[in-house]
Amino acid sequence: AKDNGRARYSFYVPGLDVQIRERLSMANLLRHAAERGELALLYQPLIDLRSGRVVAAEALLRWTSEELGVVAPDLLVPVAEDAGLIEHIGGWVLERACTAAAQWQSIAPCRVAVNVSSLQLQAPESFSEQVDMALKHSGLNAGLLELEITEGVLLRDRPTIGALLAELDRRGIRLSLDDFGTGYSALSYLRRFPFHVLKIDRTFIAGIPDNQEDTELTRAIIAMAQALGLSVLAEGVERPEQRDFLVEQGCDLAQGYLFSRPIDADALAAMLGRNGAV
Ligand code: C2E
Ligand code: CA
Ligand code: CA
Ligand code: CA
Secondary structure, three states, rough: OOOOOHHHHHHOOOOOOHHHHHHHHHHHHOOOOOOOOHHHHEEEEEEOOOOOOEEEEEEEEEEOOOOEEEEHHHHHHHHHHHHHHHHHHHHHHHHHHHHHHHHHOOOOOOEEEOOOOOHHOOOHHHHHHHHHHHHHHHHHOOOHEEEEEEOOHHHHHHHHHHHHHHHHHHOOOOEEEEEOOOOOOOOOHHOOOOOOEEEEEEHHHHHHOOOOHHHHHHHHHHHHHHHHEEEEEOOOOOOOHHHHHHHOOOOEOOOOOOOOOOHHHHHHHHHHHHOOOO
């Protein structure tokens, strides 16, 4: 933190442990981050493995705080959730991502995938309204929006979340099951909820081809997704051997540093302009 008169953002409460104090002051800074223009989205291309073209992009949140520097989303999101800020930030992400995607369409068709925190889904009405507003304001077709949901949330509140997911599906929005294979994987989710895409967590992909267990699990997950009529995406593809293995297995989509790191909206548009070739 810089000492330039912004001391009002840091404070000391005796007895609070350092970590909690850090999270509190981070939450206070985060409260104003969107208004101060400190939040941004980067977009990572999702590649169709058959054509080699970019068919979608995942929006990834970045916070460059004047006081804290760059804060990773893995750290930011839990703080936002604890501080009751995730609804506000999540709404900002939806608006921004849909607006960017609406602009790409004049260049080439490309979906946008937005990460959704489980807490956002706990308030189904306001989430549903945020999605509506983002589509309306941007003019983006609902079929071009994908929502990425992790498995953990599905355990918590089945009737409400089931109804919300069914409603989003009915409106033509695509649903992705994110980080598949980590946490509480229950195959029954794939039957019970209207997912279109299954994203294999990158910890599995990292083990291909050297780790036999990861390689076999990935093979099995792809076969299972195909049998269920789901699109399957491999996250974290970094090496050509991994891409070749995935193509061989008939995996539909891939994402990872091998193709592109997350880039800004203009760079994604430029990539689409090159016929979606990476
Ligand atoms: P995720 O949804 O699993 O996103 C993929 C993460 O993998 C991203 O990290 C991405 O930069 C990284 N990645 C992509 N390709 C590769 C690769 O080839 N190798 C490696 N090692 N990593 C790769 P990032 O951007 O740091 O985001 C971390 C997590 O933060 C995301 O994981 C997601 O859970 C969360 N997140 C990001 N943006 C948002 C957001 O707008 N809302 C919410 N609720 N969560 C978000
Ligand atoms: Ca994701
Ligand atoms: Ca993921
Ligand atoms: Ca992840």
